[in-house]
Amino acid sequence: xxxxxxxxxxxxxxxxxxxxxxxxxxAAEVGGEIFFPDIALKDIRRDFDLFGLDVRxxxxxxxxxxxxxxxxGRVEADAVFIATCFRCAExxxxxxxxxxxxxxNSRLPxxxxxxxxxTTAGTLLTRMxxxxxxxxxxxxxxxxxxxxxxxxxxxxxxxxxxxxxxDNKIIGTGWQPTTEVLKSANEVIARxxxxxxxxxxxxxxxxxxxxxxxxVGKEIRADLIxxxxxxxxxxxxxxxxxxxxxxxxxDIGGMDNKAISVMDGIPGTFTMGGICAGASGRFxxxxxxxxxxxxxxLGPLAMKGMGANVPMNxxxxxxxxxxxxxALAAGSRPEDVAAAACHSVAExxxxxxxxxxxxxxxxxxxxxxxxxxxxxxxMGQLLHVNVVVPPxxxxxGAVGSALLASGFIQER
Amino acid sequence: MAKVFIYPxxxxxxxxxxxxxxHTPLSSAVAxxxxxxxxxxxxxxxxxxxxxxxxxLRWAAVEVPAGVRGRMALYGPQIEAAEAAIIINDxxxxxxxxxxxxxxELVKYLLRQKDIPKLDLYYPKSEEEGVRFxxxxxxxxxxxxxxx
Numbered sequence: 022x023x024x025x026x027x028x029x030x031x032x033x034x035x036x037x038x039x040x041x042x043x044x045x046x047x048a049a050e051v052g053g054e055i056f057f058p059d060i061a062l063k064d065i066r067r068d069f070d071l072f073g074l075d076v077r078x079x080x081x082x083x084x085x086x087x088x089x090x091x092x093x094g095r096v097e098a099d100a101v102f103i104a105t106c107f108r109c110a111e112x113x114x115x116x117x118x119x120x121x122x123x124x125x126n127s128r129l130p131x132x133x134x135x136x137x138x139x140t141t142a143g144t145l146l147t148r149m150x151x152x153x154x155x156x157x158x159x160x161x162x163x164x165x166x167x168x169x170x171x172x173x174x175x176x177x178x179x180x181x182x183x184x185x186x187x188d189n190k191i192i193g194t195g196w197q198p199t200t201e202v203l204k205s206a207n208e209v210i211a212r213x214x215x216x217x218x219x220x221x222x223x224x225x226x227x228x229x230x231x232x233x234x235x236x237v238g239k240e241i242r243a244d245l246i247x248x249x250x251x252x253x254x255x256x257x258x259x260x261x262x263x264x265x266x267x268x269x270x271x272d273i274g275g276m277d278n279k280a281i282s283v284m285d286g287i288p289g290t291f292t293m294g295g296i297c298a299g300a301s302g303r304f305x306x307x308x309x310x311x312x313x314x315x316x317x318x319l320g321p322l323a324m325k326g327m328g329a330n331v332p333m334n335x336x337x338x339x340x341x342x343x344x345x346x347x348a349l350a351a352g353s354r355p356e357d358v359a360a361a362a363c364h365s366v367a368e369x370x371x372x373x374x375x376x377x378x379x380x381x382x383x384x385x386x387x388x389x390x391x392x393x394x395x396x397x398x399x400m401g402q403l404l405h406v407n408v409v410v411p412p413x414x415x416x417x418g419a420v421g422s423a424l425l426a427s428g429f430i431q432e433r
Numbered sequence: 434m435a436k437v438f439i440y441p442x443x444x445x446x447x448x449x450x451x452x453x454x455x456h457t458p459l460s461s462a463v464a465x466x467x468x469x470x471x472x473x474x475x476x477x478x479x480x481x482x483x484x485x486x487x488x489x490l491r492w493a494a495v496e497v498p499a500g501v502r503g504r505m506a507l508y509g510p511q512i513e514a515a516e517a518a519i520i521i522n523d524x525x526x527x528x529x530x531x532x533x534x535x536x537x538e539l540v541k542y543l544l545r546q547k548d549i550p551k552l553d554l555y556y557p558k559s560e561e562e563g564v565r566f567x568x569x570x571x572x573x574x575x576x577x578x579x580x581x
Contacts, residue, residue, distance in 0.1 A: 034500020034533060036472050039483040059470045062526050080473040080532030106498030111534065138486035138499040 025054035026153040029091055029098035029129075031084040031119060034106040040140045044104065047145035053153045058087040058096040074118055081105075081115045088119045092126045099156035100130045102149070107135040117377065124282070124289045124379070130155040131290050133377060148293055151250035155288060161428050162251060162287045165264050169225040169430045172213070173423030174241070175249070175416070176206055176233030179275025179302060180389055183209040184419035185217040185224070186427075191413060191420065193217030202233040203240055210241070226429040228252070228422030232276070244429035249418050250279060250291050256421025257385045258286045260411035267381035271370065271400065271408075272388040272417065275302045278370050282378040292377040300369035302390040304338055308362040311345055312355045316393070319359050323395020326356030328364035341365065360395055367399035375404070383409045387417035435550075435577045438515035440540060442508060443475045444529025447519060447570075454574035459511040465530050473532040477507070493539060504536040509543075517551070517577050518544045519570060524556040550577060 028048055035041045048055045060083065068086035076082065084103070090096040101123055105112030113135065120133045132148045134140075155162065167189045175182040177199060183206070185193030195212030199205045214220060228245035229238040230252040238246035249272075257270040270281040278301060281291040309319040331353050333344040341362075348358050384406050386397055391414040401408040413420060435456045439447040442461040451458035462478045481503050489502025492509040520541055524530065531537050544551065552573040557563040 030472065032472055034473075034498060034503070036477050037481055037485070037501075037503030037533075038499035039481045039485050039503060040499075041472060041481075057470055057472050059468055061468050062465070065469070065526060077534035078532060079526060079530045079534075081534075083469060083474055083532070106500040108496055109498040109500070109535065112498070136499070138483040138503070 026099045026156045028053045028055050028100045028102050029058050030055045030102050031087050032104040033080040033112050038138045043142040046142040047149045051150040051153045060086050100152040103133040107137045147248045150248040154251045164428050167424045168427045171423040171426045172224045172227045173419040174229045175418030176231040176237045178232050181205040181209050182416050182419040183213040184416050184423045185213045186423040206237040226426040228426030230418045230422045245426045252421035253417050254281050254283045254288045256417040257387045261385045261409050269380050269384045271386045273390040280374045280378045290378050292374045320393035320395045322356050323359035323363045326360035328360035330357040331361035333361040333365045363395035364399040371403045385409045387414045389415045435516040438518040440520045441529035441531050474530045475532050501536045512543050519552045522555050
């Protein structure tokens with residue numbers, strides 16, 4: 022039997038919020054085991070003073086001492102989960118600083134999360150899976166070259182993508198909006214195989230990722246079924262040819278966003294989520310529909326506009342849409358509205374998520390939204406960097422899956 | 434005999450003193466131990482479900498963190514039932530401790546707002562202060578009546 026991945030939990034308020042069971046369940050579902058680093062009271066006093074962050078909550082002091090024990094090797098763990106109450110400023114500061122401290126001073130993968138009483142195991146599952154994957158599959162994630170003939174499928178919330186790769190080259194692609202999960206997957210696979218001039222029997226290994234990864238993976242008997250945080254990181258640095266050193270991967274998806282701080286292709290810290298669809302690709306999709314243009318035209322349109330001319334804050338998709346309608350009714354130019362929508366989405370990802378990862382260049386944007394150049398431009402302006410968009414960036418999950426799946430060919 | 438809310442609610446020493454002087458301590462039935470192997474310093478004495486933070490809305494608004502509201506679901510009713518209160522400020526962790534500073538602020542405030550006998554003390558830093566500290570608590574509890 023495989024040993025569980027030992028995940029050290031540093032938290033404040035999880036038990037009193039009634040969600041400790043959800044955290045335990047999410048970890049157990051992906052082969053993880055939550056534990057609380059054993060600390061003596063005297064260590065709390067000493068380590069808290071040494072760390073120098075003068076917080077008042079005793080449980081946050083406990084977390085500081087636990088983080089020091091992990092970094093100094095007094096307590097062994099495979100990964101770290103830092104969680105504090107949503108809307109607690111003191112805890113947010115500690116969460117952020119501990120995440121940074123552990124990442125800079127150890128090789129432990131860290132995920133941080135702010136919860137409410139409504140947090141469920143389902144919400145935490147992908148994050149926990151990424152933690153256990155990084156801890157358990159470091160050798161697989163170190164793969165830099167695709168070998169043989171492999172298929173990668175990314176069953177996303179908005180679109181389904183497939184990629185066929187052969188000897189480190191992409192030879193077939195398939196893409197379509199997700200409707201029925203299995204039907205969409207089968208159709209994009211057929212398209213990718215047709216483009217590659219191959220049949221299913223020619224494929225030596227298969228990988229799946231995305232929301233539908235388990236269902237699709239089971240159906241097509243995938244060798245690798247893996248969450249999109251690790252897969253997309255790998256795909257991003259592979260396609261951008263930045264496999265060594267630090268990088269930041271931003272994926273503004275159809276349903277949620279991912280911001281991942283990567284070192285040598287392996288995620289160190291990451292955030293996933295977003296307050297509302299107003300900060301996701303969905304809002305841009307709605308904007309293009311309201312403007313009467315195809316989503317592929319939204320980016321070029323935005324590049325011609327001035328976002329500052331239109332007040333827009335898509336913090337909530339309903340109010341964001343209201344801003345959109347108001348602006349158009351007031352006579353705003355479509356290009357200005359398009360630019361404002363791109364800026365609004367980029368700004369929210371910047372404010373809500375990018376604060377929780379360390380931005381290190383290159384910043385690589387991936388996923389379907391990375392093709393909307395107005396959004397990429399807005400993100401570059403906010404971060405003061407030149408954002409890299411690699412070729413085939415919309416297929417990132419499928420490419421990452423195909424690349425990693427080739428590690429299974431020899432096993433077969 | 435009076436129902437005396439003690440702060441920190443996890444202090445076994447305070448709880449014991451209140452009982453010895455013939456009163457009922459309102460506290461949490463957990464003690465802070467020398468080694469911490471639980472999620473927090475004062476992990477809850479009973480299973481908390483996501484319903485507790487909702488019950489806590491009686492004492493703290495929805496924008497207050499869930500951890501505060503979950504704690505208030507336990508301590509709020511005790512504060513309402515309290516006929517007296519002992520508050521020890523800046524207590525050492527080993528004396529008793531409540532993990533969340535925001536909850537602590539709210540609990541102390543709600544107690545101070547109540548028109549009940551209260552003893553508001555600082556944790557002693559020397560032996561001499563310690564003697565005065567225990568004597569003050571004894572005097573306070575004696576003053577509440579009840580049997581020894």
